[in-house]
Amino acid sequence: xxxxxxxxxxxxxxxxLAIGVLVLILIGAFRxxxxxxxxxxxxVGILGLAIVAILLSSKQVDVAVFDGAFIDDAFxxxxxxxxxxxxxxxxxxxxxxxQRNGLExxxxxxxxxxxxxxxxxxxxxxxxxxxxxxxxLMSLALYxxxxxxxxxxxxxxxGLKYFVLGALSSxxxxxxxxxxxxxxxxxxxxxxxxxxxxxxxxxxxxGLVFVLAGLAFKMSAAPxxxxxxxxxxGAPTPVTAFFASAAKMxxxxxxxxxxxxxFPAITTQWRQIIVFLAIASTLLGSFAAIGxxxxxxxxxxxxxxxxxxxxxxxxxxxxxxxxxxxxxxAIYLVMTLGSFAAILxxxxxxxxxxxxxxxxxxxxxxxxxxxxxxxxxxxxxxxxPLAGFFAKYYVLLAAVDAGLYPLAVVGVLASAVxxxxxxxxxxxxxxxxxxxxxxxxxxxxxxxxxxxxxxxLGFWLYPAPIMDAAGAAAKSLF
Amino acid sequence: xxxxxxYLFATIMIASACVVIFARNPVHSVLFLILAFCNGAGxxxxxxxxxxxxxxxxxxxxxxxxxxxFVVMMLDVDFAELKQGFAKYVPVGxxxxxxxxxxxxxxxxxxxxxxxxxxxxxxxxxxxxxNTAALGQVLYTKYVIFFQTSALVLLTAMIGAIVLTxxxxxxxxxxxxxxxxxxxxxxxxxxxxxxxxxxV
Numbered sequence: 001x002x003x004x005x006x007x008x009x010x011x012x013x014x015x016x017l018a019i020g021v022l023v024l025i026l027i028g029a030f031r032x033x034x035x036x037x038x039x040x041x042x043x044v045g046i047l048g049l050a051i052v053a054i055l056l057s058s059k060q061v062d063v064a065v066f067d068g069a070f071i072d073d074a075f076x077x078x079x080x081x082x083x084x085x086x087x088x089x090x091x092x093x094x095x096x097x098x099q100r101n102g103l104e105x106x107x108x109x110x111x112x113x114x115x116x117x118x119x120x121x122x123x124x125x126x127x128x129x130x131x132x133x134x135x136x137l138m139s140l141a142l143y144x145x146x147x148x149x150x151x152x153x154x155x156x157x158x159g160l161k162y163f164v165l166g167a168l169s170s171x172x173x174x175x176x177x178x179x180x181x182x183x184x185x186x187x188x189x190x191x192x193x194x195x196x197x198x199x200x201x202x203x204x205x206x207g208l209v210f211v212l213a214g215l216a217f218k219m220s221a222a223p224x225x226x227x228x229x230x231x232x233x234g235a236p237t238p239v240t241a242f243f244a245s246a247a248k249m250x251x252x253x254x255x256x257x258x259x260x261x262x263f264p265a266i267t268t269q270w271r272q273i274i275v276f277l278a279i280a281s282t283l284l285g286s287f288a289a290i291g292x293x294x295x296x297x298x299x300x301x302x303x304x305x306x307x308x309x310x311x312x313x314x315x316x317x318x319x320x321x322x323x324x325x326x327x328x329x330a331i332y333l334v335m336t337l338g339s340f341a342a343i344l345x346x347x348x349x350x351x352x353x354x355x356x357x358x359x360x361x362x363x364x365x366x367x368x369x370x371x372x373x374x375x376x377x378x379x380x381x382x383x384x385p386l387a388g389f390f391a392k393y394y395v396l397l398a399a400v401d402a403g404l405y406p407l408a409v410v411g412v413l414a415s416a417v418x419x420x421x422x423x424x425x426x427x428x429x430x431x432x433x434x435x436x437x438x439x440x441x442x443x444x445x446x447x448x449x450x451x452x453x454x455x456x457l458g459f460w461l462y463p464a465p466i467m468d469a470a471g472a473a474a475k476s477l478f
Numbered sequence: 479x480x481x482x483x484x485y486l487f488a489t490i491m492i493a494s495a496c497v498v499i500f501a502r503n504p505v506h507s508v509l510f511l512i513l514a515f516c517n518g519a520g521x522x523x524x525x526x527x528x529x530x531x532x533x534x535x536x537x538x539x540x541x542x543x544x545x546x547x548f549v550v551m552m553l554d555v556d557f558a559e560l561k562q563g564f565a566k567y568v569p570v571g572x573x574x575x576x577x578x579x580x581x582x583x584x585x586x587x588x589x590x591x592x593x594x595x596x597x598x599x600x601x602x603x604x605x606x607x608x609n610t611a612a613l614g615q616v617l618y619t620k621y622v623i624f625f626q627t628s629a630l631v632l633l634t635a636m637i638g639a640i641v642l643t644x645x646x647x648x649x650x651x652x653x654x655x656x657x658x659x660x661x662x663x664x665x666x667x668x669x670x671x672x673x674x675x676x677x678v
Binding site: 110129141147 | 584585588589595596621622623624628630631633635637638640
């Protein structure tokens with residue numbers, strides 16, 4: 001297929017983002033600081049356009065493009081829509097926050113789009129070079145965004161920490177990639193799958209471990225999670241929302257793709273690693289969050305735990321498992337965006353507050369917000385009939401079907417422990433003495449909060465769209 | 479002959495790498511780092527990878543090492559303070575180092591390319607083509623999408639550097655080249671007759 005035809009037919013969302021971001025940079029450069037709101041609105045439009053482009057092409061067959069560099073399949077389309085929704089909602093929620101904190105620079109939406117473009121390349125990467133380039137494009141923009149409030153010491157610290165550790169993890173991943181390439185003579189996932197047979201030499205296992213360590217860092221799975229609480233706490237809150245939502249989608253998706261398509265012959269070997277990551281993450285996510293008083297740190301540990309659950313589904317290594325991961329990602333995205341909308345709404349007298357105690361007695365001062373946040377917390381804890389329960393149900397079911405009983409038991413126990421700190425937030429809101437009332441939050445944030453709660457409540461009534469799309473996505477990987 | 483040069487380059491490289499770590503003066507460290515890079519380039523040449531050799535000189539010696547030199551000379555880093563906790567962390571660091579070294583040795587010993595790798599090579603190089611030419615043949619054709627993606631990565635880095643470092647201060651006088659060019663003596667120079675012993 002000619003280059004331009006491939007670009008137009010299978011790479012249209014990426015092309016829209018790439019050209020769109022260049023236009024935004026030009027507008028920003030010519031209009032300066034005054035261009036912020038225009039660039040911001042256009043950025044939302046560009047992301048929306050990319051989503052439309054993906055949805056319109058959703059019936060296409062799976063095809064590898066650019067000499068096998070990228071693949072356009074149902075799995076990549078599913079996760080790309082999730083990442084784009086995460087990016088779009090993050091920008092929508094950020095406008096007011098950035099303006100109030102004197103950060104209304106047009107580079108913010110530009111960086112979000114560049115990072116999202118990296119995520120999309122990462123999600124559809126079909127060889128190691130594409131994987132690395134997508135990962136770097138995504139991460140470089142994320143490092144800068146973590147330090148975006150450059151006059152704030154905590155934000156600069158977050159950026160520096162994330163950058164140094166991220167560079168280290170990229171180095172490990174590259175080393176692993178070089179071992180894999182040296183062994184198989186090719187960087188394409190299909191080629192590696194052909195070269196790696198049942199009993200590979202030690203070097204291949206080393207390569208696999210290094211690559212997975214690098215990817216585990218990006219999705220902040222324990223024991224590669226150390227950066228997460230500090231970076232989540234220090235980075236500006238809209239940036240944290242973006243980190244916790246869109247970035248995770250891409251990291252989990254590429255991990256699933258690489259182990260399923262490049263290493264089908266050594267499932268037992270990579271399953272050990274994924275099982276370890278899953279157990280460590282779920283346990284750490286539930287125990288370490290108990291003592292937290294800052295809600296952003298709480299969400300950081302919560303996201304570590306949730307990544308552990310997504311990995312439980314992947315550890316099954318079956319189609320049902322990958323379907324569970326896809327459903328989990330979709331529901332996790334909604335829960336995270338909703339929770340961060342609530343955190344962004346926490347303002348008292350024009351100041352941002354982020355302690356759990358600031359939520360005291362919210363049911364009496366702002367009953368509707370308290371209800372929404374309580375539903376989100378119930379869903380994060382996995383209490384039926386909210387969507388969070390079904391997310392956990394499908395991954396655990398897949399693990400049990402694959403015979404991974406100990407893993408499923410650990411998952412259920414960790415979930416029970418984690419319920420404690422989610423329910424504590426609800427208790428603080430409903431039974432403690434009221435703290436000062438929050439300022440009225442902007443429309444976008446209230447809308448996201450309400451929409452996410454409705455989506456979580458409505459999932460058990462009408463799960464078909466998500467379940468069907470996730471099923472098709474999982475099927476395309478095998 | 480090649481063996482002689484191999485051992486020559488390898489010895490100098492390892493020796494200068496040791497000096498990089500042990501030198502007291504950080505500027506000397508950077509200079510020995512450059513020496514190590516140059517010898518590394520020599521090793522690449524011996525292995526037939528002339529493009530990597532050129533890259534090492536141009537990128538690492540030409541840009542990275544010089545940047546290090548600037549950083550070391552311009553930032554006032556107190557190395558004595560940095561080294562303070564050194565003794566405390568030596569046992570842990572050494573233990574990790576030994577473990578990694580043992581693992582690497584295991585990998586190197588037990589590692590060989592797979593049987594299938596010969597047929598899987600994506601861009602085999604013909605015997606009479608140098609690897610610079612071979613790279614040139616595929617970089618803008620087969621791998622053009624990667625080339626474009628790298629451009630986006632560099633764009634991101636550039637935007638990031640500007641966002642994090644550029645301060646627009648309101649009270650700074652900026653150079654206005656247009657205005658400067660439009661000046662002429664008639665408009666801006668004023669001749670005055672100054673009376674003796676009174677001043678302007």
